[in-house]
Amino acid sequence: MSIGARPPQVTASGTMFRVHAPDASALWLCLFDAHGGETRVPMRQEGDGVWQVEAAGVGVGARYGLRADGPYDPPAGLWFDPDKLLLDPYATAIDRAFIYDPALAAPRGAGPDTAPIMPKGVVEAQLPSVAHRSPLFRPGGLIYELHVRGFTMRHPEVPPAQRGTIAALGHPAVIAHLKALHVSAVELMPLTAWIDERHLGPLGLTNYWGYNPVSWFAIDPRLAPGGMAELRQAVDALHEAGIGVILDMVYNHDGESDRDGPTLSLRGLDPRSAFRHAAGGSLINDTGTGNSIACNAPAMRALILASLRHFVQQASVDGFRFDLGPALGRLDHGFDPRAPLLEEMRADPVLADRILIAEPWDIGPGGYQLGHFPDSWLEWNDRYRDDMRRFWRGDAGTIGAFATRLAGSSDIFPNGRTRTVNFLAAHDGFTLADLTAYAARHNEANGEQNRDGHGENYSWNNGVEGASDDSVIRAARQRDMRALLTTLFCSRGTIMLCAGDEFGRSQQGNNNAYAQDNAISWIDWEGRDQALEAEAFALAALRADEADLHGITALTDDDVDWLDETDSPLTVAQWEEPERRRLVLRYRASGLAICVNGASEACRFSLPHGDVDVAARSIGVSRPER
Incomplete structure (x- = not known):
C-alpha cells in the first residue's frame, strides 16, 4: 500500500501482485480453483515493506487472497494470523x-x-481509461x-432484474424523474464492498447503508453484478442526460x-500503517466505529489516491463526497x-478538477470543521439544516439565522464565494416528511431500545391542535x-435533496435506518404524494430559470434588500423581535422577491410590481414581468 503496492497487473506470462506489509515475516498469494482448492505461492520482500510475486499462468478471472504471518499482539495493534x-x-x-461470521474475529x-x-479477489483486465473530461x-x-438499492427496489417501471442495482440508474424512467427535478448530479451512497457490524446478525439485521467498507476499489456485487462496467454504463447514461455522478466514499x-x-484486510497486513494508534498501540476511535484510518500515513495516502483515480479513470465520475471528512486532514x-x-x-x-465535498465533522478532538476545508471544497452545512428546521418549527428568535x-451563510464562508451545500434532510436523520410528523425518533426496529440515532432533530409533530380529521393533519x-x-430551492x-423527499417519503420515524434493508428504507414510488412531487418539479424549474437562485456568491446588502411585509426595510429592532416570522428578500437587479411567511396567519406582501398573498407558514416567490 505504499508507492509500490497496486492492483494486480496482468502480464504476458501471468499476473503481478504487489502488497504492502512491512511488519509481516512471511506473505503468501493464495490462488483458488473453481472447487475452492487453494494453492499458496510465497511472496518475496522487495524493500519499502512491499512484497511481490509474478504468478505464471494466472490471468483474468483468477480468484485469490492473501495470508500473512508475523507478530500477534492485539494490545499493541498487531493481528498477524x-x-x-x-x-x-x-x-x-x-x-x-x-x-x-464470528470466525472472522477469532483470536x-x-x-x-x-x-x-471470505470473498476472494478477482483478477480483472482493467477497462480502457476514459478520456478525461471536466x-x-x-x-x-x-x-x-x-x-442505489433503495431508490429502485420498488420502482414499477424498472425491470425486476435491474431493481436495486446501479444499472437501474440508467433506466429512462429514472432519468426522466431526475431531469424533471433539474438534478445536476446524483450523489450515490457507498458502492464499495462492505461488511455488517457484528451486533446486527443476532438482531436479524444487516448493514444497508454501506458505511462499513472492507474495500475501496471493489464495488459490492449486490449493487453491481456487472462490476465496474455496470457503473461506467450508468454514468454514461446519466452524463448523456446532463447529470453528473458523485460517489460517497468512506x-x-x-x-x-x-x-x-x-481480520479481513488491512488489519492482517499493515495494521501499524493503516490505523491511528494511541500510546501503547490501542486503536484510536474518532469515528465511533472502532478504528480510525491513518489517512495521512504515506501508505494510506497512496491507497486513497489510487482508489479515487480508479473511479475517475474507469468510470468518469465527476467527484466525491467524503464521509466524516476531518479524518482526511487529521494530523x-x-x-x-x-x-x-x-x-x-x-x-x-x-483529481485536480473533480468536485470534492466534505461532511465536515467527526467525533474526534476538534472534529467539527464546518467552513475550514480548502477553498476549492464544498461542505455539507448542518447549520443550514438546523436553522431552517428551527424557523419552520416556530422557535423564537430565528429570523436572523x-x-x-x-x-449563502456568509458567516461560515466569508470570502465571497459560498461553499455551502444546503440541505434539510439526508440519509442520516429524519426524512423531510417525518420531520413534520414526529417530535422524537422511533428507531425501535433497529434493536437498540431506541437509543441510537440523533436525539435532537428540531422536528415537530404537526398534529394540528384540536383537529380530529386526518385530512386536516x-x-x-x-x-x-x-x-x-x-426554502431549499430558493x-x-x-x-442537496435526499431521494424521495420531493414526494413525501417516510421511514416511519426512524432517523437511523442504516440497518433497514426493507420497506422502511425502500422508496415507495406508487404511494408517492404526486401533488407534492409536482410542487417540487415546479420549484426545480424556477430555480433553474433564475440565475439569482443558483448563484455561488453569498449575498450582501449591495445585492438584495431585506424588507418587511409593507415593503419597508427591516430595522434593527425588527430583526431582533423574537416573534418575527415574516420577511422579504428582494434582488435589486432582477426584482425577484422571496416572501417568507412563517406566521400562522395568511399575509399580503406589498411589492412594487404588485401585492402577493402568501398563505400561513408558506413562501411566495414573485417575479416582475419581463
Whole structure:
C-alpha cells in the first residue's frame, strides 16, 4: 500500500501482485480453483515493506487472497494470523459479498481457517481509461442523494432484474424523474464492498447503508453484478442526460472495527500503517466505529489516491463526497486543511478538477470543521439544516439565522464565494416528511431500545391542535413540507435533496435506518404524494430559470434588500423581535422577491410590481414581468 503496492497487473506470462506489509515475516498469494482448492505461492520482500510475486499462468478471472504471518499482539495493534484469508486492499473486484461470521474475529489459534467464508479477489483486465473530461456538475446546482438499492427496489417501471442495482440508474424512467427535478448530479451512497457490524446478525439485521467498507476499489456485487462496467454504463447514461455522478466514499475507518473485530484486510497486513494508534498501540476511535484510518500515513495516502483515480479513470465520475471528512486532514496536532492528503488530492492531475465535498465533522478532538476545508471544497452545512428546521418549527428568535442561511451563510464562508451545500434532510436523520410528523425518533426496529440515532432533530409533530380529521393533519404536514422545499430551492449556493423527499417519503420515524434493508428504507414510488412531487418539479424549474437562485456568491446588502411585509426595510429592532416570522428578500437587479411567511396567519406582501398573498407558514416567490 505504499508507492509500490497496486492492483494486480496482468502480464504476458501471468499476473503481478504487489502488497504492502512491512511488519509481516512471511506473505503468501493464495490462488483458488473453481472447487475452492487453494494453492499458496510465497511472496518475496522487495524493500519499502512491499512484497511481490509474478504468478505464471494466472490471468483474468483468477480468484485469490492473501495470508500473512508475523507478530500477534492485539494490545499493541498487531493481528498477524496465517489462518485468516485476507482481501488485497487493491483488489478491484470480489467474487461475492461479505457476510459477517464470528470466525472472522477469532483470536489466533482459536478459530478455523477463514478461506471458506471470505470473498476472494478477482483478477480483472482493467477497462480502457476514459478520456478525461471536466465535471458536468457545477457548484450552485442540485445534488440528489440516493441509495442505489433503495431508490429502485420498488420502482414499477424498472425491470425486476435491474431493481436495486446501479444499472437501474440508467433506466429512462429514472432519468426522466431526475431531469424533471433539474438534478445536476446524483450523489450515490457507498458502492464499495462492505461488511455488517457484528451486533446486527443476532438482531436479524444487516448493514444497508454501506458505511462499513472492507474495500475501496471493489464495488459490492449486490449493487453491481456487472462490476465496474455496470457503473461506467450508468454514468454514461446519466452524463448523456446532463447529470453528473458523485460517489460517497468512506476513508475514515474500515469494517474491521475495534480490537475484537474481524481480520479481513488491512488489519492482517499493515495494521501499524493503516490505523491511528494511541500510546501503547490501542486503536484510536474518532469515528465511533472502532478504528480510525491513518489517512495521512504515506501508505494510506497512496491507497486513497489510487482508489479515487480508479473511479475517475474507469468510470468518469465527476467527484466525491467524503464521509466524516476531518479524518482526511487529521494530523497529530489536529485537523489541518493543508494536510498532505488534501494537498495531494488537488495536485493530482486526475483529481485536480473533480468536485470534492466534505461532511465536515467527526467525533474526534476538534472534529467539527464546518467552513475550514480548502477553498476549492464544498461542505455539507448542518447549520443550514438546523436553522431552517428551527424557523419552520416556530422557535423564537430565528429570523436572523434563517435569513443568513437563505443568503449563502456568509458567516461560515466569508470570502465571497459560498461553499455551502444546503440541505434539510439526508440519509442520516429524519426524512423531510417525518420531520413534520414526529417530535422524537422511533428507531425501535433497529434493536437498540431506541437509543441510537440523533436525539435532537428540531422536528415537530404537526398534529394540528384540536383537529380530529386526518385530512386536516395531512394537509398541514404537506404545507410544512412545501415550505421546507421552497426554502431549499430558493437558497443561495449548492443545494442537496435526499431521494424521495420531493414526494413525501417516510421511514416511519426512524432517523437511523442504516440497518433497514426493507420497506422502511425502500422508496415507495406508487404511494408517492404526486401533488407534492409536482410542487417540487415546479420549484426545480424556477430555480433553474433564475440565475439569482443558483448563484455561488453569498449575498450582501449591495445585492438584495431585506424588507418587511409593507415593503419597508427591516430595522434593527425588527430583526431582533423574537416573534418575527415574516420577511422579504428582494434582488435589486432582477426584482425577484422571496416572501417568507412563517406566521400562522395568511399575509399580503406589498411589492412594487404588485401585492402577493402568501398563505400561513408558506413562501411566495414573485417575479416582475419581463
